[in-house]
Amino acid sequence: MNDLRIYIHIPFCKQRCSYCDFVTYDDKSYLMHSYFKALDTEIALNRQYIEKSNITSVFFGGGTPSYPDAKFIKAALNKFDLAEDAEVTIEANPGTVDFEKLSIYREAGINRISFGVQSFENDMLIIMGRIHDRSMAIRNIKDAKKAGFDNISIDLMHGYPLQTEEGFRNSLSSVVDLGVTHVSCYSLKVGEDTPLQSMLDKGLLPEIDDEKDRNMYKAAQGYLQANGYIQYEIANFARPGFQCRHNIGYWVLDEYLGFGAGAHSYYNGRRFSNITVLGEYIRSLNELKLPEDYSETIDxxxxxxxxxxxxxxxxxxxxxxxxxxxxxxxxxxxxxxxxxxxxxxxxxxxxxxxxxxxxxxxxxxxxxxxxxx
Ligand code: SF4
CATH class of the missing domain: 1.10.10.920 (Arc Repressor Mutant, subunit A)
Known part of the structure; x- marks a missing residue:
């Protein structure tokens, strides 16, 4: 049996962040039910590949996988027979989970949670257009621990307009104080046609300073390593034994199948991806057609x-x-x-x-x- 990794894209968010142009929708939650039904069909249409594989990791990414009702996630996960030690991750945004939802995830077999905190500074979170504040993020992370998660990751972002090095260092220190096992530190990428790009174009916010951004990255490397995190990838740090196995799979060219609108796959010498438009993705699967709209053979x-x-x-x-x-x-x-x-x-x-x-x-x-x- 070949090892296989599974990615499931959940393209719903409560609100779109000011810099984001990912495949996600903040005005289509009325389609959630049909979306998860289409997802089931897509998984069923790939049954022949799934059944002959050893599923070593599943990753619910988004969008905000923690925004829909937990029953949808649980049902999607139930479609797979997992390897005994499989890593199962869900991305969660603070402000969309509570203790009860987190407990359902744990009971369903999710054993890793990755919180899109981005910053512990309230003024930055407002500029980013996030739905949470510092106290919500801290509460959700503590609730995740109480619900039984011992593998918790936090995403932090640096290089934001008006962000100070001191503020970023404060966020780093909150991460360490919370005792999480994994940290991803990304430089801000501003999507085209986003409110943030328009504010930058109009001069309403200062341009992002490359040198300051690099200093923040270096601060993350220094501080996290001094506090027992190993940098195992350009943007990722983990306590020993807590590296994200799913993402390592991407970097060593392991095969994976992606399900959901806009999801990418690498399988059998091909890279391919799905339709990004939600209605079209659902329609295609209602007609029992695979929603693939791009494919490339990898020689x-x-x-x-x-x-x-x-x-x-x-x-x-x-x-x-x-x-x-x-x-x-x-x-x-x-x-x-x-x-x-x-x-x-x-x-x-x-x-x-x-x-x-x-x-x-x-x-x-x-x-x-x-x-x-
Ligand atoms: S929560 Fe993530 S995917 Fe959703 S709008 Fe914000 S950055 Fe984009």
Whole structure:
């Protein structure tokens, strides 16, 4: 049996955040019932692939998977026979859960929860257009612990207009005080055609300062590592043993099937994704048609590129042996010049067994990735 990872996209949010252009809807909750029915159909249409696989992780992402009633999530999860030690994650936004809902998730078999806190500063949360405040986030995280979650992640964002380094450090210290096991620290990406982009264009908010953003990232690295978190990927930190296995699967090119509007899959040498428009996704499945609207075959050359740029995201780097076993070619025979350039510029380091990003390389990872594309 081959290992398989499952991603389930829940494209509903209570309110759209000011910077967000993800596939999610804040005005279509009336479609929730039909959406989950369509999701069931999509899973059923893929039964032949699911049944012959060992499901090692399931990830409910969004959108806000914690916004719909917990019964929908429980029913979707019940459709899969999971490996005994499977990691099952739900993304949750503070302000959409309470102790009861969190307890239902635990009873359903969800064993990891990832809170989209983004900041513990109330003024930042208002600018971000989030629905929660600091006290709500703290209460929800404490409730998750009481409900039995011992694998809790928090997303933090840096590089926001008007954000100060001091404010960001305060958020970091709240994360550590709460004793969570995993932290994802992302730089703000402002979506096109979002209220935040329009405020920036009109000069109503100051442009994001790259240097300040980088300083905040460095502050996160320093503070989290000093407090026992290991940086295992460019943006991810975990207590030992709490790295997100599902996401590591993406970075080592494990196969996964994505279900739901806009969900992506990588399976059997193909990357493909679903229709993003909710009504069309539902209609397609009501007609028992798979809602795929994009597909690309990943040949050997493409797969090698992906292996490099995804694998180098992890601080453990890329194994020279694994590369030759996987592709039947030597890493240096394919990328000798590129690796040498990056080592000479202090962005990569090699110990003879692995190549990995240096500290400087972590800061300028995109420069490295461009070399391998
Ligand atoms: S909660 Fe997440 S997905 Fe929903 S609008 Fe905000 S950033 Fe986008």
């Amino acid at each position: 050997m050359e493409e797969s090698i590129k992906e292996f490099m740029i995804l694998g180098l995201r992890m601080t453990d780097g890329i194994s020279i042996n694994v590369f030759s076993q996987k592709f039947n070619r030597g890493l240096y025979s394919v990328y000798g010049n590129e690796i040498k350039d990056c080592i000479d510029s202090g962005l990569l380091i090699s110990n003879g067994e692995k190549i990995k990003l240096t500290q400087n390389g972590l800061d300028f990872a995109n420069k490295v990735f461009r070399k391998f594309i």
